[in-house]
Amino acid sequence: MGDCWDHDLVVEKVHQAACNTLYPRCSGGGRACPPEDCGGPEGYAEHLGALRHRKGWKYQAKHLFGTTI
Numbered sequence: 741m742g743d744c745w746d747h748d749l750v751v752e753k754v755h756q757a758a759c760n761t762l763y764p765r766c767s768g769g770g771r772a773c774p775p776e777d778c779g780g781p782e783g784y785a786e787h788l789g790a791l792r793h794r795k796g797w798k799y800q801a802k803h804l805f806g807t808t809i
Contacts, residue, residue, distance in 0.1 A: 743780040745773075 757763065774784040 743774075743777060743783070745780065747773075 774787075778784045778787055
């Protein structure tokens with residue numbers, strides 16, 4: 741997490757451990773955060789702006805390299 745993000749984790753429920761199950765695991769929240777190494781909060785806002793306005797090098801790079809944001 742080199743972009744200086746702060747992460748809050750909330751334990752919503754504690755379950756009894758089951759045999760043959762790997763712990764810990766995340767059961768939700770997919771795509772609920774910015775991608776790795778996007779430049780921190782400022783860089784992420786810049787990426788979103790480029791996608792929203794469909795211009796700029798970050799928007800073009802997304803289409804060239806298939807990066808999902």
